[in-house]
Amino acid sequence: xxxxxxxxxxxxxxxxxxxxxxxxxxxxxxxxxxxxxxxxxxxxxxxxxxxxxxxxxxxxxxxxxxxxxxxxxxxxxxxxxxxxxxxxxxxxxxxxxxxxxxxxxxxxxxxxxxxxxxxxxxxxxxxxxxxxxxxxxxxxxxxxxxxxxxxxxxxxxxxxxxxxxxxxxxxxxxxxxxxxxxxxxxxxxxxxxxxxxxxxxxxxxxxxxxxxxxxxxxxxxxxxxxxxxxxxxxxxxxxxxxxxxxxxxxxxxxxxxxxxxxxxxxxxxxxxxxxxxxxxxxxxxxxxxxxxxxxxxxxxxxxxxxxxxxxxxxxxxxxxxxxxxxxxxxxxxxxxxxxxxxxxxxxxxxxxxxxxxxxxxxxxxxxxxxxxxxxxxxxxxxxxxxxxxxxxxxxxxxxxxxxxxxxxxxxxxxxxxxxxxxxxxxxxxxxxxxxxxxxxxxxxxxxxxxxxxxxxxxxxxxxxxxxx
Amino acid sequence: xxxxxxxxxxxxxxxxxxxxxxxxxxxxxxxxxxxxxxxxxxxxxxxxxxxxxxxxxxxxxxxxxxxxxxxxxxxxxxxxxxxxxxxxxxxxxxxxxxxxxxxxxxxxxxxxxxxxxxxxxxxxxxxxxxxxxxxxxxxxxxxxxxxxxxxxxxxxxxxxxxxxxxxxxxxxxxxxxxxxxxxxxxxxxxxxxxxxxxxxxxxxxxxxxxxxxxxxxxxxxxxxxxxxxxxxxxxxxxxxxxxxxxxxxxxxxxxxxxxxxxxxxxxxxxxxxxxxxxxxxxxxxxxxxxxxxxxxxxxxxxxxxxxxxxxxxxxxxxxxxxxxxxxxxxxxxxxxxxxxxxxxxxxxxxxxxxxxxxxxxxxxxxxxxxxxxxxxxxxxxxxxxxxxxxxxxxxxxxxxxxxxxxxxxxxxxxxxxxxxxxxxxxxxxxxxxxxxxxxxxxxxxxxxxxxxxxxxxxxxxxxxxxxx
Numbered sequence: 001x002x003x004x005x006x007x008x009x010x011x012x013x014x015x016x017x018x019x020x021x022x023x024x025x026x027x028x029x030x031x032x033x034x035x036x037x038x039x040x041x042x043x044x045x046x047x048x049x050x051x052x053x054x055x056x057x058x059x060x061x062x063x064x065x066x067x068x069x070x071x072x073x074x075x076x077x078x079x080x081x082x083x084x085x086x087x088x089x090x091x092x093x094x095x096x097x098x099x100x101x102x103x104x105x106x107x108x109x110x111x112x113x114x115x116x117x118x119x120x121x122x123x124x125x126x127x128x129x130x131x132x133x134x135x136x137x138x139x140x141x142x143x144x145x146x147x148x149x150x151x152x153x154x155x156x157x158x159x160x161x162x163x164x165x166x167x168x169x170x171x172x173x174x175x176x177x178x179x180x181x182x183x184x185x186x187x188x189x190x191x192x193x194x195x196x197x198x199x200x201x202x203x204x205x206x207x208x209x210x211x212x213x214x215x216x217x218x219x220x221x222x223x224x225x226x227x228x229x230x231x232x233x234x235x236x237x238x239x240x241x242x243x244x245x246x247x248x249x250x251x252x253x254x255x256x257x258x259x260x261x262x263x264x265x266x267x268x269x270x271x272x273x274x275x276x277x278x279x280x281x282x283x284x285x286x287x288x289x290x291x292x293x294x295x296x297x298x299x300x301x302x303x304x305x306x307x308x309x310x311x312x313x314x315x316x317x318x319x320x321x322x323x324x325x326x327x328x329x330x331x332x333x334x335x336x337x338x339x340x341x342x343x344x345x346x347x348x349x350x351x352x353x354x355x356x357x358x359x360x361x362x363x364x365x366x367x368x369x370x371x372x373x374x375x376x377x378x379x380x381x382x383x384x385x386x387x388x389x390x391x392x393x394x395x396x397x398x399x400x401x402x403x404x405x406x407x408x409x410x411x412x413x414x415x416x417x418x419x420x421x422x423x424x425x426x427x428x429x430x431x432x433x434x435x436x437x438x439x440x441x442x443x444x445x446x447x448x449x450x451x452x453x454x455x456x457x458x459x460x461x462x463x464x465x466x467x468x
Numbered sequence: 469x470x471x472x473x474x475x476x477x478x479x480x481x482x483x484x485x486x487x488x489x490x491x492x493x494x495x496x497x498x499x500x501x502x503x504x505x506x507x508x509x510x511x512x513x514x515x516x517x518x519x520x521x522x523x524x525x526x527x528x529x530x531x532x533x534x535x536x537x538x539x540x541x542x543x544x545x546x547x548x549x550x551x552x553x554x555x556x557x558x559x560x561x562x563x564x565x566x567x568x569x570x571x572x573x574x575x576x577x578x579x580x581x582x583x584x585x586x587x588x589x590x591x592x593x594x595x596x597x598x599x600x601x602x603x604x605x606x607x608x609x610x611x612x613x614x615x616x617x618x619x620x621x622x623x624x625x626x627x628x629x630x631x632x633x634x635x636x637x638x639x640x641x642x643x644x645x646x647x648x649x650x651x652x653x654x655x656x657x658x659x660x661x662x663x664x665x666x667x668x669x670x671x672x673x674x675x676x677x678x679x680x681x682x683x684x685x686x687x688x689x690x691x692x693x694x695x696x697x698x699x700x701x702x703x704x705x706x707x708x709x710x711x712x713x714x715x716x717x718x719x720x721x722x723x724x725x726x727x728x729x730x731x732x733x734x735x736x737x738x739x740x741x742x743x744x745x746x747x748x749x750x751x752x753x754x755x756x757x758x759x760x761x762x763x764x765x766x767x768x769x770x771x772x773x774x775x776x777x778x779x780x781x782x783x784x785x786x787x788x789x790x791x792x793x794x795x796x797x798x799x800x801x802x803x804x805x806x807x808x809x810x811x812x813x814x815x816x817x818x819x820x821x822x823x824x825x826x827x828x829x830x831x832x833x834x835x836x837x838x839x840x841x842x843x844x845x846x847x848x849x850x851x852x853x854x855x856x857x858x859x860x861x862x863x864x865x866x867x868x869x870x871x872x873x874x875x876x877x878x879x880x881x882x883x884x885x886x887x888x889x890x891x892x893x894x895x896x897x898x899x900x901x902x903x904x905x906x907x908x909x910x911x912x913x914x915x916x917x918x919x920x921x922x923x924x925x926x927x928x929x930x931x932x933x934x935x936x
Contacts, residue, residue, distance in 0.1 A: 209791040218754030224877025227778040227806055228770030229759035234779040238709035286686030287831035291697035302696030310695040311702040312794050315783025323677040326780050338695055363755035409692025
């Protein structure tokens with residue numbers, strides 16, 4: 001591993017130059033949501049393509065119909081090592097409310113906190129410009145030390161529409177499938193557990209939405225003249241919602257837990273040691289224990305590894321000011337289910353629809369929204385070779401083993417890579433919970449940037465030697 | 469009772485003249501809700517005051533701050549008979565949608581149906597111009613036959629704001645309390661059971677409203693990142709609503725049934741014979757049995773004589789189109805309770821608030837609307853002297869005993885008479901369920917008008933001899 005040490009030394013020595021490139025990237029206001037910044041997005045893509053070409057990759061700006069994609073390939077493909085696809089996104093969130101920023105969001109500023117830690121403040125400092133550069137700068141140092149050769153055959157894919165839901169990405173992946181083949185994808189867009197503890201995100205919950213309008217009486221009725229014998233759609237809605245959980249907090253839909261497997265004991269133990277107890281998690285949102293949800297699981301386990309049914313919206317009847325004595329003709333419900341393991345989105349939705357139908361009084365009807373596909377959960381086994389390789393590398397750099405984190409939300413690109421390109425994704429990132437991504441005064445710690453680059457160099461060394 | 473027969477003969481002979489006065493009253497567009505018709509309301513009030521003066525009463529138009537009140541007193545007060553206050557309202561509902569009318573709403577038209585029954589179509593034909601005239605025209609005939617003497621000391625109070633919630637009435641009753649003293653109030657603004665069966669409405673449910681906003685997390689949360697351990701205000705709302713009833717359909721609020729007495733067996737038997745079974749009542753609103761509500765009661769009993777809890781509106785979270793993965797910070801509920809017997813509106817509201825508080829997870833708060841007074845139920849004992857007198861009179865006219873009806877909604881003036889003037893109200897009316905009051909093509913059957921007048925003459929004769 002003497003060559004790795006040379007790469008790490010090159011990263012340390014090149015830190016100022018890397019930061020200059022980072023700042024230059026941050027000065028480009030590549031706000032994908034704002035059409036006024038379309039040209040800035042294109043300029044950013046071109047700047048990144050130049051950066052990659054300068055590193056020795058074959059790079060191009062590719063049209064998508066929306067903001068362009070930056071695509072780059074290593075030219076030396078004689079390696080026996082696994083092929084890697086690295087994904088990042090160069091677009092950023094809007095900056096509103098602008099007045100809440102302490103410095104210009106597109107003039108990166110280094111400020112040192114009371115804790116002595118230096119941080120770079122700018123829109124995109126972390127998400128995802130800082131994060132994606134940790135990989136690219138590590139790759140640059142690697143190739144510099146290895147006479148222009150990368151650690152493995154590598155493809156770089158930098159998207160410009162992540163913050164607006166990646167409307168063009170899936171079509172691009174399908175059209176360019178052959179160019180994007182790899183053994184594993186790497187994404188640098190997630191967090192560490194905390195400033196001292198690295199993490200690999202191995203579990204992403206899936207999701208399926210549904211929406212229903214329940215129709216009862218043939219018109220809105222006077223609640224005095226009809227109240228009592230006439231079933232009220234709002235009562236029906238309340239009953240079918242509250243019947244979604246049993247006394248143990250388990251979702252009652254038929255077959256809901258099919259495909260849900262128990263959390264490995266090692267993971268439960270690791271998570272239990274993180275200090276995130278129910279009181280701490282609930283305090284974040286202004287509440288106190290006991291937590292809601294399934295009995296027998298910690299709050300963290302519920303978010304990272306257990307499925308849920310969550311009502312996102314409901315209503316009916318008189319919703320304006322004051323009183324109105326009405327039994328409404330209908331009521332609506334919007335719901336989503338977070339999925340884990342091998343839960344099937346379609347089966348869950350169908351079980352929900354059956355639950356609704358079974359709660360309808362005689363003469364009631366239910367009108368469901370058009371069924372969307374939903375997304376199954378993603379789980380990368382913690383003992384799979386790439387995860388083990390990355391874990392060992394992170395432990396070397398940080399002096400402690402990474403946490404295998406879950407993510408309660410979904411990261412759509414990971415599903416796209418699995419379903420379109422047929423590959424798993426290794427999610428390693430160096431963001432911190434206080435980075436304020438999507439918010440005013442976004443920042444990225446200088447140590448995140450520096451040790452992030454070093455972490456990637458170590459991961460590169462290990463992945464290059466991993467058989468997948 | 470020979471003088472009664474002379475009164476009935478005078479009514480029969482004077483039918484055409486009575487109808488002319490009715491039509492003249494109907495031609496005045498006294499729409500209280502529309503400021504453009506304020507002058508029409510005043511003109512109608514003056515017309516009625518002239519009518520009453522012409523009959524031999526001391527009549528005046530009285531200012532209220534809103535549309536005026538017509539007030540009239542009999543001048544001959546030497547009677548030993550009970551004093552009577554008759555109430556009606558001369559204002560009418562708007563006519564929209566105008567295009568749905570088959571004739572001009574303010575040009576009364578007689579049309580004979582396929583069933584051979586003649587009906588008068590006009591806004592207010594029934595509600596309340598036709599109905600109030602049945603009493604006034606009967607009184608006119610009585611006084612005509614009795615040398616100008618009424619059957620009892622009588623005060624006439626005709627309001628012009630009933631269709632807009634009687635905003636000025638209570639203040640007027642309080643200010644003129646001394647002028648309005650009587651032993652009983654008569655109101656002609658209710659229905660018969662059907663075209664052949666007269667009715668006395670002896671039970672009006674009371675009502676109390678409440679409204680609450682439940683506040684949970686300190687902000688709207690991402691349902692992926694927090695879904696599971698964080699209590700969702702919409703779930704809390706659904707649970708507390710569905711917990712309002714037990715398996716038997718009984719309201720679970722503490723002390724809710726205090727003051728609710730069993731329905732007399734005679735009344736249950738009478739109602740059971742009316743042919744209004746659950747299937748027929750639910751079919752009216754497009755539904756089928758089984759009915760909702762308390763087990764062990766018919767649909768009619770539930771509406772006329774049992775209390776309810778009815779959600780009139782609720783909502784929270786994402787209510788617009790499409791999906792949004794949110795756990796909302798709050799949710800709202802609007803509810804009303806229909807009351808019977810001696811249920812106390814304040815106690816019911818307080819029990820509801822306690823129920824809400826008991827369902828709140830730790831850290832949640834509930835913000836209730838400002839408490840309004842609510843209205844207790846009204847029940848006039850079916851065996852009280854005025855009800856018995858009216859029942860006997862109606863049976864004489866119609867050849868069958870009247871139904872003692874309940875009314876699921878409230879008639880606020882009845883509560884005002886009880887609470888401000890300290891008197892009970894006898895509710896006798898000749899409307900039919902198909903009169904289309906408040907709707908296009910409102911009508912009043914000619915037999916309702918004619919037999920209504922005859923009914924009042926008979927009631928006058930009996931009430932004059934009743935000791936209260």
